Amino acid sequence: MKTFPSPEALQRLPFGLADVAVILGTLILLALVANIGAGTTVSFQPPEILPEVNLDPLNLPYYAGRSTLRMFVALFLSWMFTLAYGYIAANSKRAERIMIPMLDILQSVPVLGFLSITVTGFIALFPGSLLGLETASIFAIFTSQVWNMTFSFYQSLRTVPKELHEAAVLYRLSRWERFTKLEVPSAMIGLLWNAMMSFGGGWFFVAESEAISVLNQEYTLPGIGSYVATAIAQENLPALGWALLTIVVVIVAVDQLFWRPLIAWSDKFRVEQSASVEVPSSWVYDLLTTARIPRLLGQFVLPLQESISHFLATMTPSPAAPRQDQTIRNGDRWFDWALLGIIGICLASVLQFILSTVGIAEVFKTLGLGLLTLVRVSVLLVAATLIWTPIGVAIGFNPRLARLLQPLVQFLASFPSNFIFPFVTLLFLRTGISLDFGSIMLMALGAQWYILFNSIAGAQSIPTDLREMADDVGLAGWQRWQKLIIPGIFSAWVTGGVTASGGAWNASIVSEIVAWGTNKLTATGLGAYIATATAVGDWPKITLGIAVMSLFVVGFNRLIWRRLYQLAETKYHF
C-alpha cells in the first residue's frame, strides 16, 4: 500500500505532457458543450417562427455537435432508466412479472412509429421553446437504445454468482454498497457493449427525428439529420456529400474519445478469474491513466466521496430478515388475476378504438400490407445471408484479415444508413427501379452488416482443432459447410439475424417512402402505411399500423427466432 509518493514520483514535475493534454481536452469539451447547448433554448413559436437550416458546409460542425449532444443526453437518460428499471425488476418478484414482458414488447415496437405521438406531446409540454422538439428527438433516440441496455443489466443482475450474493448479505453490505460494489460492476461489461451498439443504432434515429412532418406540419430541429433532409428537399448533392463526411468523422471521433477508453477501463470488471487473452487498449485511456491530474483530483475528492457513500449506505440498510416464502403466494395469485384483467381491458380498448374508427376491413388491409413487408424482410435476410456469410466465414478463418476488417464492419453496422438513402434514391429515379423492390435494398443498407459481423465472429469461434479435423478427414465444399461451418456459426448467425430483422422492420417505415426534391417514390407495405398516416396525422391509422407491425415483430420473434435461439443454445454451441 503506497501512502506516500515514491521518491521517483517526487522528482518528476507535477505536470507532464499528458496532463497538459488532459487539461486542454477538458477545456475544449466544456467550451463546445456550453456553446452548442445554448442553442437548445431559443424561441420557437410554430408555425410562425421555425429554425432554419443553412446548407453552408461550414455550419456542419455546429449541426453535428447539436446532434451529438442529443445522443449523449439520450445515452445518459438510458443509463439512468436502465439502472432503475433493471434494479427494480431484478429485486421485486411482482414488479418483474410486469416489467420484463413489457420490456419484451417495447423492444419489438417500431420506434419510428412513435415519433408522431411523442413530438406532439412534447411540443405541448414546452410551449414557445425549442426544448419540446429537442426532448422529442432525445426521447426517440432514448427509446431506440434503452431496451437492449435494460435487458442486459437485468440479465446480469439475475446471474450474479450465488456465493458473491451470500457474501454481500453476510458481510452486511447496505443496498447502496451492494449496488455499487457488486451489482453494477458485475453488469458493467455487458452494459457497456450494449450501450455502444445501441448508441451506434441511435444515429439512425437522431437523423430521422430531427426533421419530421407530423399532422401536416414540418418540424425542423438544427442538426445533421435536418441538414440532410433540407439537402434532399433542395436536391443539393454536394451538401449531402459533406454531411456524409461529417457523420463519418463524428462516429470515429466518438468511438476513439469515448467508447474505446470506456471499454479499456471496463476490462477490470471481467468476472473470469484468469487474465484475459486480449486486453482492449485505448490511447485516450492510456493518456488519462498516465496524467497525474485525474489522480490528484481523485485524492482530493476521496473524503467527500467517502462521506457521500457512507451517508447513502446508512440510508439504505441491508434488508433485515429474509422473507418467509409461504405467505406471499396467495397474494400473488390475486396479483396475477388483476394483471390479466388490466391487460385484457387495455387490449379490448385498443381493439374497440380501431374497430370503431377504421373498421374491420382496414384491419385486414394492414395485415395484408404487413405480409408484404414481412416478405421484404425475409428476402433481405435470405439474400444477406447468402451473400455475406461466405464472405464473413472467409474473413473469420483468416485471423489477420479479421483483425483488419472487423473494426470496419463494426463501423458500417453503426453507420446510419439513412445518410446513404438519398444517393440510392437518386439511382432508383435514374434507372426506374420500382421502390417495391428497391426498398429491400434500402432496408438492407443498415441490416446486412449485422449478418456479416456475426458471421465473422461465428467463424472465429470455431475451434482450430475442429477445422484441422475437417481438413484431416477430407471434408470439403458443401460437406464442409454442412458438417462444420453452418452448425459452427449457427448461434452467431441467429444473433445477427435477430438484430438484422429488428433493424429492417424499423427501417421499413423510412424506406418504403423516399423522396428526392419533389419526386416521391412509394412502395406498397406496412412501413409506407405508417409513414403516410403519420404525415397526415391520422391517429386511428397510426395506432392500427403500429399495433399490426408490433404484432408481426413479436409473432416473428416468438415463432421463429426464439426457437432458433433454443436450438442454438441446446445443440449448436461449443
Add this chain to the structure above:
Amino acid sequence: MAATNGQLSNLITVDQVSKSFPLPEGKGEFTVLSNVSLSIRTGEVVALLGRSGSGKSTLLRIMAGLIPPTRGEVLSNERPLRGPNDKVAMVFQSFALLPWLTVLENVELGLEARGVRRGDRLRQSLKAIDLVGLDGFESAYPKELSGGMKQRVGFARAFVLRPQVLFMDEPFSALDVLTSENLRGEIDDLWNAKTFPSESILIVTHNIEEAVFLCDRVIILGANPGRVRGEVVIDLPRPHDRTHPRFKSLVEYIYTIMTNPEIEVTGTVSVAPQPTPEVTTQSPYAKPLPHVRVGGISGLLELIVDQPQGTDDIPRLAERLQLAVDDLLPILDASVLLGFAEVSQGDVRLTAVGQDFATTTILRSKDLFRQQILQHVPVINSIVQTLREKRSRSMRADFFFDLWNEYFPTTEAERLFATAVDWGRYAEMFEYDAGEERLYLPESPAIAPPIETET
C-alpha cells in the same frame, strides 16, 4: 478464543430445525433437513460431515441466517436469530471475491459496511492480510492470484471482522491437493497457537481426513432427508497427529459409518452393523439412484479387482484415487446397489458378478449390467415396462421426468433422469433421442428374456 471463566457456553444453538422446499405444482414438499439440533460452543472446532444430499451447506446457511428455517429456531448467543448472523463470517468454497476490487478493498468490504472509518479500516485490514501471509499483495487484483492465494484473501476478509464463529463452507475443496494441504496446515497452526481471530470454527466438509485433522468434534449428517446421525469426538491432543493409530482408527470408523447409512453413530469406535430396517413398498420413482456414470463404476471395480481377494480398504482407496467422499461414495453405493460389491467395516469386497464384470469383454459386461439392473433397479425396469405397453414402443421423456418430480425437486429429478438414461442406454434396455426428448425400446428385442448368462 479464551473460554469465559473456563466454562463452555453455547454460541450458536440449532433447535429442531427443519427445511423443506415446495415441489412444483403443489405436489407437496421436498425435505432437505429434518429435525436438526446441535450447538457450537466456545473454543471448539466443529465439522459438519455428510455426503451430498445431507443438506450440510443448507444447514450452514441457516445458521448464518442467509436462509430461514421452515420449522425450528436458531439461537445466537441465546437470542433467536432473525436475518444475517452478524456474529459469524464465512469463507466460501468459490472464494466469492469481487474481481474488480483489489485484495485490500476486498478485505475492507465488511468493515466498510459496518461503517468503520478509513484509517481504522486500513490498519485492521493490513493486519489481517499480514496474518494470512499476503503481505505485499494488497494492491493486486484477484485474477492475478493463484487459487490458494485467493482463498487466503477469503480468510483475511473473514478474520478482519473478528467473528465469534468462523464458518467455512468446504474452503479447501476448490484447491489442488498440495495447496489445500498447505493452507489447512496453516489454519490449524493458527488455531493451535491460540491467536485465531475467532472463538470457534464450524467447517462444512465431505473430506473425512480433513474433519478428523482439524476438528474437536465431527457431527455426522445423514442424507434423504438431512438429519444428525450423531457425533464423533476427536479425543486427540492438538495438533492432531495423522500417524497416530487413534487418528487412523477414527478415520476408519467414520468411513464405516458413512458407507453404512443404517449404522447408529455411537461415537465409540468398533461397532457391529445394525439390522437393516424394513423398506416399505413405494413407487420405484421415490427411491434415489446414486448419480454415477457406468464408466465410473467399471473403473472403480477394475481397480479393486487387482487387489488381493478383490478386497480394498476404503480410506486407502480414497487416498490412492485422491477422491473426496462425495465422489467416491456414490460409486461405491452404485456398485453395492447393482450387487457388484459389498461394503463392511470400512472395506469393499467384490462379489462374483462384480469380479466377472470387471474383467470380462465389453459385450458381456453389458449383459451382466443388464442382468443386475433387472434384479436390483426397479425404476429402470418400470421404464422398460411402460415402453413395452405403448404401441409405438416409445414415450416422451417428460412423462418419466414428471414421475420423479413427484418426489424430488426439479434439478434432482433431472439428474435422476440423466442417470437412469445412462444406465439404460449402456444396458441397451432403451434408447434416448435427446433432440426429440423421447425414450425408445431398441429395434432388436435383446431384452425379452430376463437373464441369459453364460454364453
